[in-house]
Amino acid sequence: MVCDLDGVISDASHRQHFLEAERSRDRDWKGFFHACIDDPVIEAGRRLIASFDDRYCVIILTARIFDIRDQTLAWLAANEIRHDWLVMRGPREGQQSPRWKRDQLLALTAAGSDIELFVDDDPRNVDMAQSLEIPALYVPSGYYDSRDSAAPEHR
């Protein structure tokens, strides 16, 4: 199964204020990502991925930037979040989340993965997964209710 991190397992609501500027280039994406170490756990998300049979691989697919890999791994370990793989956005991969995640899902599928379930709190990502005929579960976090969905994700 492929599961998002922020808004599904990790409660990023305390750092949404970094993204309040109207224009994407005025938003503090770095501040937003680097504050992740203080996120509380979303217990339902943790239990959802823990409930999968051990035969299934749990892939955490997050649009977080690679710069905060160490903080993310430390957070996952400290909070005992089950995962087999962690896939993060690399340098110069600032495209919108649905486009980036679509590329990752296609790569996983091309490598032979049969994705049983995709979970995300961004409605655009859920639509994208469904367009690939991957069963997708929408977890409403409220982070996307007022955000301009056409803006680039980070710079």
Ligand SMILES: [Mg+2]
């Ligand atoms: Mg999310």
